Amino acid sequence: xxxxxTFPDARDWRYLIExxxxxxxxxxxxxxxxxxxxxxxxxxxxxxxxxxMPREVFELYEMDEERVxxxxxxxxxxxxxxRAKAKDRIIFHVEGGRLRVTLAGKAERTFSLPLIDVVxxxxxxxxxxxxVTAKMVSDxxxxxxxxxxxxxxxxxxxxxxxxxxxxxxxxxxxxEARFSLESGSxxxxxxxxPSTSSYSLEYLEEIVGKAYRISDLVTLEFxxxxxxxxxxxxxxxxxxxxxLAPRMD
Numbered sequence: 001x002x003x004x005x006t007f008p009d010a011r012d013w014r015y016l017i018e019x020x021x022x023x024x025x026x027x028x029x030x031x032x033x034x035x036x037x038x039x040x041x042x043x044x045x046x047x048x049x050x051x052x053m054p055r056e057v058f059e060l061y062e063m064d065e066e067r068v069x070x071x072x073x074x075x076x077x078x079x080x081x082x083r084a085k086a087k088d089r090i091i092f093h094v095e096g097g098r099l100r101v102t103l104a105g106k107a108e109r110t111f112s113l114p115l116i117d118v119v120x121x122x123x124x125x126x127x128x129x130x131x132v133t134a135k136m137v138s139d140x141x142x143x144x145x146x147x148x149x150x151x152x153x154x155x156x157x158x159x160x161x162x163x164x165x166x167x168x169x170x171x172x173x174x175x176e177a178r179f180s181l182e183s184g185s186x187x188x189x190x191x192x193x194p195s196t197s198s199y200s201l202e203y204l205e206e207i208v209g210k211a212y213r214i215s216d217l218v219t220l221e222f223x224x225x226x227x228x229x230x231x232x233x234x235x236x237x238x239x240x241x242x243x244l245a246p247r248m249d
Contacts, residue, residue: 002063002064002065002068002094002095003031003062003063003064003065003068003070003092003093003094003095004060004061004062004063004091004092004093004094005031005036005055005058005060005061005062005091005092006058006059006060006061006089006090006091006092007057007058007059007089007090007092007236008059008089008236009087009088009089009090009236010081010084010085010088010089010090010103011081011084011086011088012214012234012235012236013081013084013090014078014081014082014084015210015213015214016051016214016234016240017074017077017078017081018078018081018210018213019207019210019211019213019214019240020038020049020051020074021074021075021078022206022207022209022210023042023047023049023203023206023207023242024040024041024042024049024074025043025073025074025075026071026072026073026074026116026118027040027071027072027074027118028040028069028070028071028072028118028120029069029070029072030067030068030069030070030122031063031067031068031069031070031094032066032067032068033055033063033066034054034055035052035053035054035055035056035057035058035061036051036052036053036055037051037052037053038050038051039051039122039123039125040120040123041123045245046200046203046244046245047203047207047242047243047244047245048123048126048242048243049240049241049242050125050239050240050241050242050243051238051239051240051241052238052239053234053236053237053238054237054238056237057234057236057237057238059089060091068094070094070099070115071115071116071117071118072099072113072115072116073113073116076113077099077101077113080101080103080111080113081101083103083109084103085103085105087105088103088104088105089103089104089105090102090103090104091104094115097114097115098112098113098114098115099112099113099114099115100112100113101113125243126227126243128223128226128227128229128243129223130192130221130222130223130226130229131159131191131192131193131194131195131222131223131224132157132159132164132190132191132192132195132221132222132223133188133189133190133219133220133221134159134164134179134186134188134189134190134219134220134221135186135187135188135189135217135218135219135220136179136185136186136187136217136218136220137185137187137216137217137218138208138211138212138215138216138217138218138232139212139216140179140185141166141208141212141218141220142208142209142212144166144177144179145166145201145204145205145208145209146205147168147175147177148166148167148168148175148177148201149168149201149205150172150175151168151169151170151172151173151174151175152168152169152170152172152175152201153170153200153201153202154168154198154199154200154201154247155167155168155198155199155201155204156168156169156196156197156198156199157195157196157197157198157199157220157222157228158195158196159191159194159195159196159222160191160194161191161194162180162182163178163179163180164178164179164180164186164189165177165178165179166179168201187217188219193223195222195223195224196224197222197223197224197225197226197228197246198246198247198248199228199244199245199246199247200244200247203244204244207230207242207244208230211230211232211240211242212232214232214234214235214240215232215233215234215235215240217232217233218230218231218232219231219233225246225248226246227243227244227245227246228243228244228246229241229242229243230242230243230244
């Protein structure tokens with residue numbers, strides 16, 4: 001048996017795959033003795049996703065080989081996980097060129113998908129230093145992005161000494177949302193140097209609009225005209241991180 005791993009909550013995986021599906025159509029999970037990883041770029045190379053699930057988060061994690069590549073189509077996998085019911089466990093089994101997904105609850109339902117050959121080099125993480133770091137409730141960021149979406153197709157993050165601002169401007173009008181430690185809207189905040197950078201709202205809405213269901217908290221990091229990092233700590237112990245290229249006005 002090359003690889004088998006079991007996770008206690010199938011719906012957590014549903015939300016995770018829905019989040020990945022927002023920017024990538026297919027990619028390789030890499031399983032090794034430490035756990036499960038995925039790093040991929042969207043087709044336009046505007047966004048990168050980086051996922052790590054340590055083996056400790058799984059109820060069962062068994063493998064015969066040092067390293068197993070699991071190439072999947074996320075639309076196909078997402079359709080299966082949408083069938084998960086409350087309290088279902090999920091069992092992944094890789095063998096013979098196929099991925100078997102079992103949803104185990106009152107009934108046990110097993111789906112089988114062919115593994116696909118996803119060609120591409122393994123990507124390094126972007127080498128970026130961040131001047132602004134803010135930790136906040138992910139729902140709060142999601143609300144600000146939804147407000148900005150009514151005004152523009154891009155949003156500007158402004159990191160000032162005492163507060164973080166989310167700004168949107170267009171012919172339709174202007175939005176300015178303010179967050180600070182003093183108001184309680186930020187849980188952590190550090191500014192090495194005041195910074196401002198703009199990003200696509202389409203990407204941000206897709207990412208945050210799905211990932212907020214995975215984690216109550218998000219850490220965002222940016223510098224002037226540099227990529228934005230969004231980190232969601234998965235409750236079970238994993239980490240889901242996105243990088244988004246800046247939008248030059």
